Amino acid sequence: xxxxxxxxxxxxxxxxxxxxxxxxxxxxxxxxxxxxxxxxxxxxxxxxxxxxxxxxxxxxxxxxxxxxxxxxxxxxxxxxxxxxxxxxxxxxxxxxxxxxxxxxxxxxxxxxxxxxxxxxxxxxxxxxxxxxxxxxxxxxxxxxxxxxxxxxxxxxxxxxxxxxxxxxxxxxxxxxxxxxxxxxxxxxxxxxxxxxxxxxxxxxxxxxxxxxxxxxxxxxxxxxxxxxxxxxxxxxxxxxxxxxxxxxxxxxxxxxxxxxxxxxxxxxxxxxxxxxxxxxxxxxxxxxxxxxxxxxxxxxxxxxxxxxxxxxxxxxxxxxxxxxxxxxxxxxxxxxxxxxxxxxxxxxxxxxxxxxxxxxxxxxxxxxxxxxxxxxxxxxxxxxxxxxxxxxxxxxxxxxxxxxxxxxxxxxxxxxxxxxxxxxxxxxxxxxxxxxxxxxxxxxxxxxxxx
Amino acid sequence: xxxxxxxxxxxxxxxxxxxxxxxxxxxxxxxxxxxxxxxxxxxxxxxxxxxxxxxxxxxxxxxxxxxxxxxxxxxxxxxxxxxxxxxxxxxxxxxxxxxxxxxxxxxxxxxxxxxxxxxxxxxxxxxxxxxxxxxxxxxxxxxxxxxxxxxxxxxxxxxxxxxxxxxxxxxxxxxxxxxxxxxxxxxxxxxxxxxxxxxxxxxxxxxxxxxxxxxxxxxxxxxxxxxxxxxxxxxxxxxxxxxxxxxxxxxxxxxxxxxxxxxxxxxxxxxxxxxxxxxxxxxxxxxxxxxxxxxxxxxxxxxxxxxxxxxxxxxxxxxxxxxxxxxxxxxxxxxxxxxxxxxxxxxxxxxxxxxxxxxxxxxxxxxxxxxxxxxxxxxxxxxxxxxxxxxxxxxxxxxxxxxxxxxxxxxxxxxxxxxxxxxxxxxxxxxxxx
Numbered sequence: 001x002x003x004x005x006x007x008x009x010x011x012x013x014x015x016x017x018x019x020x021x022x023x024x025x026x027x028x029x030x031x032x033x034x035x036x037x038x039x040x041x042x043x044x045x046x047x048x049x050x051x052x053x054x055x056x057x058x059x060x061x062x063x064x065x066x067x068x069x070x071x072x073x074x075x076x077x078x079x080x081x082x083x084x085x086x087x088x089x090x091x092x093x094x095x096x097x098x099x100x101x102x103x104x105x106x107x108x109x110x111x112x113x114x115x116x117x118x119x120x121x122x123x124x125x126x127x128x129x130x131x132x133x134x135x136x137x138x139x140x141x142x143x144x145x146x147x148x149x150x151x152x153x154x155x156x157x158x159x160x161x162x163x164x165x166x167x168x169x170x171x172x173x174x175x176x177x178x179x180x181x182x183x184x185x186x187x188x189x190x191x192x193x194x195x196x197x198x199x200x201x202x203x204x205x206x207x208x209x210x211x212x213x214x215x216x217x218x219x220x221x222x223x224x225x226x227x228x229x230x231x232x233x234x235x236x237x238x239x240x241x242x243x244x245x246x247x248x249x250x251x252x253x254x255x256x257x258x259x260x261x262x263x264x265x266x267x268x269x270x271x272x273x274x275x276x277x278x279x280x281x282x283x284x285x286x287x288x289x290x291x292x293x294x295x296x297x298x299x300x301x302x303x304x305x306x307x308x309x310x311x312x313x314x315x316x317x318x319x320x321x322x323x324x325x326x327x328x329x330x331x332x333x334x335x336x337x338x339x340x341x342x343x344x345x346x347x348x349x350x351x352x353x354x355x356x357x358x359x360x361x362x363x364x365x366x367x368x369x370x371x372x373x374x375x376x377x378x379x380x381x382x383x384x385x386x387x388x389x390x391x392x393x394x395x396x397x398x399x400x401x402x403x404x405x406x407x408x409x410x411x412x413x414x415x416x417x418x419x420x421x422x423x424x425x426x427x428x429x430x431x432x433x434x435x436x437x438x439x440x441x442x443x444x445x446x447x448x449x450x451x
Numbered sequence: 452x453x454x455x456x457x458x459x460x461x462x463x464x465x466x467x468x469x470x471x472x473x474x475x476x477x478x479x480x481x482x483x484x485x486x487x488x489x490x491x492x493x494x495x496x497x498x499x500x501x502x503x504x505x506x507x508x509x510x511x512x513x514x515x516x517x518x519x520x521x522x523x524x525x526x527x528x529x530x531x532x533x534x535x536x537x538x539x540x541x542x543x544x545x546x547x548x549x550x551x552x553x554x555x556x557x558x559x560x561x562x563x564x565x566x567x568x569x570x571x572x573x574x575x576x577x578x579x580x581x582x583x584x585x586x587x588x589x590x591x592x593x594x595x596x597x598x599x600x601x602x603x604x605x606x607x608x609x610x611x612x613x614x615x616x617x618x619x620x621x622x623x624x625x626x627x628x629x630x631x632x633x634x635x636x637x638x639x640x641x642x643x644x645x646x647x648x649x650x651x652x653x654x655x656x657x658x659x660x661x662x663x664x665x666x667x668x669x670x671x672x673x674x675x676x677x678x679x680x681x682x683x684x685x686x687x688x689x690x691x692x693x694x695x696x697x698x699x700x701x702x703x704x705x706x707x708x709x710x711x712x713x714x715x716x717x718x719x720x721x722x723x724x725x726x727x728x729x730x731x732x733x734x735x736x737x738x739x740x741x742x743x744x745x746x747x748x749x750x751x752x753x754x755x756x757x758x759x760x761x762x763x764x765x766x767x768x769x770x771x772x773x774x775x776x777x778x779x780x781x782x783x784x785x786x787x788x789x790x791x792x793x794x795x796x797x798x799x800x801x802x803x804x805x806x807x808x809x810x811x812x813x814x815x816x817x818x819x820x821x822x823x824x825x826x827x828x829x830x831x832x833x834x835x836x837x838x839x840x841x842x843x844x845x846x847x848x849x850x851x852x853x854x855x856x857x858x859x860x861x862x863x864x865x866x867x868x869x870x871x872x873x874x875x876x877x878x879x880x881x882x883x884x885x
Binding site: 079080083084087091102104105107109110111112113114117119120121122123124125142143144145157197207217218237238239251264265266268269270271274400402406407408409410412413416417420421422423424426427434435437439443447 | 490491492493494495497498499501503504505508512526562563567570578579581582593594596606610628638639642643645651709711712713726728729732733734735818819821822824825835838839840841842844845846856
């Protein structure tokens with residue numbers, strides 16, 4: 001029989017064991033996550049990681065591990081300051097654990113070693129990764145290696161203000177049939193200029209408001225290049241492609257729009273807030289925006305009857321060489337390189353859990369983005385939403401993405417500078433294209449095919 | 452050394468430290484960076500070796516080694532003896548290794564297939580173990596990162612054992628991810644059309660802002676307030692200091708409210724039937740008018756303060772005497788005031804030229820170089836190159852090369868100004884003393 005002191009001793013030993021065991025398995029981890037281009041409606045980009053942390057904590061608890069995860073979130077509304085902050089913090093060794101950024105960052109950041117392939121940390125066969133659309137997985141890969149997981153998908157369609165189309169003689173049936181006409185290539189960018197002109201002549205929109213594109217640089221403008229038959233890269237060669245003729249026709253479209261008076265010469269630089277209010281209140285006739293704009297139009301801008309007042313379609317073909325198209329610019333969750341492998345494993349798990357269709361649907365619906373996984377359409381929250389349903393069906397099958405190539409940023413800058421200078425009348429289209437070519441030759445050499 | 456000299460050294464030390472830390476070190480670093488191809492993708496602190504898609508392209512295009520590139524790009528996983536041996540060392544459970552031995556000779560094209568097979572072993576390895584095992588069986592070096600040349604070559608030898616020394620060197624050069632020394636930045640700068648444009652823009656910007664506002668308007672303010680009663684003079688000087696003490700973002704925002712198509716100018720002119728427009732970005736000329744005004748209103752205050760205090764130092768009897776002699780205000784200004792202001796004018800010209808050359812904050816906030824690059828000055832173009840890229844690849848090296856040009860121009864201009872204003876005479880010891 002054990003005496004009292006023996007019992008106490010046993011208890012003390014047990015308590016010490018419990019405490020030390022607890023210490024051994026208790027783990028406090030802080031995961032930082034940054035997201036670029038993330039406004040208030042995109043909050044689930046970061047919150048999803050937090051939700052995932054809650055789930056992972058529970059999973060760990062069931063396996064006998066007291067894991068507490070603190071998620072530190074940081075949203076950057078713009079892109080420029082975000083990319084500056086991230087690249088500089090990476091150089092300083094203080095990069096966040098998880099980054100939500102555009103897929104085109106994968107190539108330069110993989111080369112610099114800022115990010116690591118996520119496929120080294122996750123099971124590609126496991127749920128929900130095995131349900132993500134293969135083309136999005138492709139966009140999140142570089143050199144055949146999966147670097148990140150898609151966080152959302154979107155597309156950048158044309159929008160038409162229905163009452164204005166009616167004012168220039170369209171019937172309701174014709175407006176309903178317009179997306180199909182665009183898709184068939186029967187309604188082109190030339191028709192866009194015609195209709196915009198008619199709206200202005202009718203007086204339903206002010207001069208310069210007939211065609212009202214995105215007021216600042218963005219991936220959107222590559223769509224017009226493609227509308228005129230341009231290719232951004234040659235996947236077989238693994239090289240970028242600068243198609244002078246297509247680029248020239250794309251520039252000329254905007255020069256023509258200015259000459260016709262349907263787009264303002266000084267349109268670039270219009271504040272985005274002003275632009276949103278204008279397009280959501282019928283001040284513009286035809287415009288080009290993003291699928292996620294739906295959330296802004298119907299939310300902050302107070303557009304009540306979206307489907308009754310707005311029609312949307314692919315970006316029309318520019319000419320016979322091009323095709324109607326749209327561009328998807330998925331945000332991807334990327335895993336940054338750190339010395340603490342165990343922490344990176346946790347970060348990777350959080351990204352994996354955050355890709356759960358039900359969690360991703362929260363982001364899709366809140367921000368009017370499109371689904372990343374097939375099963376998301378079996379979640380009523382997503383499938384009952386008319387916008388995501390119609391936008392997915394009408395746009396996503398025709399969506400391209402920009403190439404993952406470390407030199408694409410240089411090409412993009414040149415494209416944009418040339419467009420801006422032709423659009424604002426600083427250079428003729430021919431001068432702009434010639435200058436583009438000179439600059440691309442001297443900065444990228446044979447890394448770009450010029451034809 | 453006597454004590455006053457020691458004291459002098461002591462007093463100058465903090466300033467010397469600041470000059471070294473905030474001027475010399477950045478200039479030296481800029482000069483170093485300017486001769487590299489540094490960017491986000493190369494990183495600043497050094498690189499590694501990686502057979503990336505870019506490296507393969509480099510091998511094909513520059514080293515004429517397409518077959519080597521082809522072989523290096525192949526992916527594949529193989530369960531083999533060396534892999535199994537490595538597993539034992541990595542601390543993988545012996546039972547799992549034994550079970551894997553039964554699969555020896557099996558190959559998989561993709562990671563997914565290999566890991567599926569490993570996961571389905573009877574011993575059900577954990578995710579971490581699956582990754583450890585697949586790593587050991589990975590016979591592809593595509594996208595793997597190696598910290599040293601030796602590690603890279605060892606990996607290359609495992610897939611292509613019979614390469615020559617020259618081929619090894621080519622693979623090392625092509626797969627290096629870090630920055631390298633180059634003079635290419637300057638060649639690129641000389642050959643692209645944007646360079647000349649930014650140079651001309653910078654000259655326009657500095658010349659107009661400096662002559663019209665930083666010197667011209669500052670002088671007008673100083674002289675007019677000099678002839679005013681002191682209370683009124685103080686008030687007007689205070690008013691013209693407001694642009695300088697306002698936070699730049701708010702200051703420029705006020706200009707935008709004035710100039711944008713929904714702003715004050717458009718609304719006001721709309722009453723006279725003039726169509727509303729973005730006056731600031733309407734044309735290159737418009738943008739320049741606003742850029743010069745925005746910068747000039749801030750810049751004028753400094754010259755005003757310096758000239759005003761210099762005016763106070765002019766002996767009053769000179770002015771009284773000239774009035775007795777019947778000199779007009781204009782004659783006073785031209786023959787008495789201006790000659791006395793040579794030194795302050797030199798200082799303001801020098802200082803403001805250099806500060807205008809490197810300042811771009813107000814342009815960035817107002818026109819951001821637009822419309823169509825017409826107000827893109829050199830410093831702004833440098834900023835855009837080095838710290839602004841939509842696709843996440845900031846070009847530090849090229850940006851530094853552009854910044855270095857500014858440093859050289861700045862030093863050259865300072866020397867030229869000193870000569871022009873005869874600096875030696877200005878600092879010569881007065882003949883009266885000693």
